[in-house]
Amino acid sequence: EAGVAQSPRYKIIEKRQSVAFWCNPISGHATLYWYQQILGQGPKLLIQFQNNGVVDDSQLPKDRFSAERLKGVDSTLKIQPAKLEDSAVYLCASSPTGSVGNTGELFFGEGSRLTVL
Amino acid sequence: AQRVTQPEKLLSVFKGAPVELKCNYSYSGSPELFWYVQYSRQRLQLLLRHISRESIKGFTADLNKGETSFHLKKPFAQEEDSAMYYCALVRGNGGSQGNLIFGKGTKLSVKP
Structure with a gap:
C-alpha cells in the first residue's frame, strides 16, 4: 500500500513570500492532519480534516496559514506571507475514520522542510 | 490543559543496558x-499504545495514573533502537474527532 505522499520535500523562500505544500493521504483514509514540527520540538497540530470538512483548526495561525481539502482526498497547506519563525518541517498524516481514539495510529508522510530566510 | 512532557532531550546508553524514556x-x-x-x-x-499492553521490539510502557506517567522501557538496549521517541496523548473526544498531542521527544543513542 502506498504511503502518505508530500511535496515538495524541501523549499527555501524569503520572508514575506508565499509557499504551498501538497499532501495525498493513503487511499480510503478519511481523516487528514497537518502538523508543524519546529527544530527540537514535537509535532504540533495545525489543522485536521474529516473528509472535506474541518474538524480542528484551533492552532492554525489563520492570518497567514490556510489549508483546504476540496474533494476530501488530497490537501494543500499555504503560508502567505511567510515569517522567519515558520521555518519547520510540515508533516501530513492520515488515518482511517474513527481510528485515532481507538488505535492512536496516524500514518505520516516524509514531511516538507521549509526554510524562511 | 492537556500536555505531554518528556524531560530528557537526549538519552545515551551502552548496548545491553536497560533503557527508560520518561513521559x-x-x-x-x-x-x-x-x-x-x-x-x-x-x-x-507508531511504536505502541497503552491500551494494548503490548511489547513491541522489546519495549513496554505502563500507564501510571497516580504519577501521570507513561514511561517507555526496554531491559536490554540494542544499537538499532537508536532513534527519536515521542510520547503522544489523544486530545479531544477520541474516535474520528480526536488528534494527537506530542511531547518534544527524546533522542535515544545506543553505543556499541
Whole structure:
C-alpha cells in the first residue's frame, strides 16, 4: 500500500513570500492532519480534516496559514506571507475514520522542510 | 490543559543496558497514550499504545495514573533502537474527532 505522499520535500523562500505544500493521504483514509514540527520540538497540530470538512483548526495561525481539502482526498497547506519563525518541517498524516481514539495510529508522510530566510 | 512532557532531550546508553524514556502527561479524565518512533531517514511511526499492553521490539510502557506517567522501557538496549521517541496523548473526544498531542521527544543513542 502506498504511503502518505508530500511535496515538495524541501523549499527555501524569503520572508514575506508565499509557499504551498501538497499532501495525498493513503487511499480510503478519511481523516487528514497537518502538523508543524519546529527544530527540537514535537509535532504540533495545525489543522485536521474529516473528509472535506474541518474538524480542528484551533492552532492554525489563520492570518497567514490556510489549508483546504476540496474533494476530501488530497490537501494543500499555504503560508502567505511567510515569517522567519515558520521555518519547520510540515508533516501530513492520515488515518482511517474513527481510528485515532481507538488505535492512536496516524500514518505520516516524509514531511516538507521549509526554510524562511 | 492537556500536555505531554518528556524531560530528557537526549538519552545515551551502552548496548545491553536497560533503557527508560520518561513521559508525563496532564489530562483530566482517562488518557489514551502512545509512543511514536522516528528512525534515521524514516517516517514517524507508531511504536505502541497503552491500551494494548503490548511489547513491541522489546519495549513496554505502563500507564501510571497516580504519577501521570507513561514511561517507555526496554531491559536490554540494542544499537538499532537508536532513534527519536515521542510520547503522544489523544486530545479531544477520541474516535474520528480526536488528534494527537506530542511531547518534544527524546533522542535515544545506543553505543556499541
